[in-house]
Amino acid sequence: METPDTLPEGDFLRLDRQICFSLHAATRAFNGVYREALKELGLTYPQYLVMLVLWEHRELSVKGIGERVRLDSGTLSPLLKRLEAAGHVERRRSPEDERSVTVRLTEEGAALREKALGVPRRIAAATGLDLAELGDLRERLHALAVRLDAVGPDDLSGCA
Amino acid sequence: METPDTLPEGDFLRLDRQICFSLHAATRAFNGVYREALKELGLTYPQYLVMLVLWEHRELSVKGIGERVRLDSGTLSPLLKRLEAAGHVERRRSPEDERSVTVRLTEEGAALREKALGVPRRIAAATGLDLAELGDLRERLHALAVRLDAVGPDDLSGCA
DNA sequence: CGCGATTGAGTTGCGCACAACTTAATCGCG
DNA sequence: CGCGATTAAGTTGTGCGCAACTCAATCGCG
Numbered sequence: 001m002e003t004p005d006t007l008p009e010g011d012f013l014r015l016d017r018q019i020c021f022s023l024h025a026a027t028r029a030f031n032g033v034y035r036e037a038l039k040e041l042g043l044t045y046p047q048y049l050v051m052l053v054l055w056e057h058r059e060l061s062v063k064g065i066g067e068r069v070r071l072d073s074g075t076l077s078p079l080l081k082r083l084e085a086a087g088h089v090e091r092r093r094s095p096e097d098e099r100s101v102t103v104r105l106t107e108e109g110a111a112l113r114e115k116a117l118g119v120p121r122r123i124a125a126a127t128g129l130d131l132a133e134l135g136d137l138r139e140r141l142h143a144l145a146v147r148l149d150a151v152g153p154d155d156l157s158g159c160a
Numbered sequence: 161m162e163t164p165d166t167l168p169e170g171d172f173l174r175l176d177r178q179i180c181f182s183l184h185a186a187t188r189a190f191n192g193v194y195r196e197a198l199k200e201l202g203l204t205y206p207q208y209l210v211m212l213v214l215w216e217h218r219e220l221s222v223k224g225i226g227e228r229v230r231l232d233s234g235t236l237s238p239l240l241k242r243l244e245a246a247g248h249v250e251r252r253r254s255p256e257d258e259r260s261v262t263v264r265l266t267e268e269g270a271a272l273r274e275k276a277l278g279v280p281r282r283i284a285a286a287t288g289l290d291l292a293e294l295g296d297l298r299e300r301l302h303a304l305a306v307r308l309d310a311v312g313p314d315d316l317s318g319c320a
Numbered sequence: 321c322g323c324g325a326t327t328g329a330g331t332t333g334c335g336c337a338c339a340a341c342t343t344a345a346t347c348g349c350g
Numbered sequence: 351c352g353c354g355a356t357t358a359a360g361t362t363g364t365g366c367g368c369a370a371c372t373c374a375a376t377c378g379c380g
Contacts, residue, residue: 013273016280017212019294020194022301024209025230027187028337029308034180035338046366049184052177063328070185073329075367082365099328099375113173120176126311127304134179137300141182144287148189151286188367195368206336223358233359235337242335259345259358 033126037119041112046071047083048116054089055113059104061094088112193286197279201272206231207243208276214249215273219264221254248272 034045043051046069053068054060060068066076080103083089088109094100124134194205203211206229213228214220220228222236231239240263243249248269254260284294 012280019298022298025305026301029305033308049180077330120172128307138179138182141186145185145189147288148193237360
């Protein structure tokens, strides 16, 4: 349990390097492709994520958005302020709970969806994967994220 | 080739949302686990990437590091300055080419490798994947990154 | 009802990531 | 040799991502 058995530590480090690099490179490559595809919409990748949930719900609290895109208010507040400045959303405090802020699509923000419809196919084409493979990738990444999030702040020390 | 055939655009947008979210969530979950594991080393994840290549080469130019970790000088310059301030590396201009800066591990930086040896196994444990699955993941991510990078700045418009 | 605990947003500070730019050194062609 | 083009690093500015914090509103227990 505490000895590698199959590999010396040095090779572990090498494998880790390869996985780190692959993950890091894939993430930034994806970001780059999205950046290019989103340029004409005037959106960044994280802004696109937020718009995607708003196109499905039209109106959500900051907390509601945060739960769906897994971002906290420290990231969302300035991002939403920029989306508001761009005219895509409106923000106003909720009447029934003055702590909460309701974010709602403007007409313009809702209309932007039409221009976004072509984006997913471009991305899919860039990956060179078909729908089934994309679905499989999504599954694997989702399962991985769930497992990694579950580890949380503890653990990690319990295996050395 | 230019029509979806299998899915209307709206479902494409939904699938894209799911893939976006999975990718984004998995990336940040990975970062979180590494952040935790690297805390005792006093390294961030990108700093760890740089140290990994230096542990293999001992001495590299900024350009050489950039090629290996796929980062430009705009990101590396301040990062390396911080690694230098932490005492892990030295930087000095190359004698034979005054444009180039050579980055070399200090004794302390080289010694840090010993403390890093336990990191990969912790990460692997957190993912819940075995060595074969990790290798497979690495392969897929690498292939994907290569394909996405190959698309480059052009294309993307040629499929709409 | 009153008051401490909790919750939702926002702010601050730091470290990437990247585009666009600057500066200095080197290259290479005529 | 001379000078424009290229190259290597660094700088600047913008936008995430996250930890740590503030502040106001709400909750809930006695």
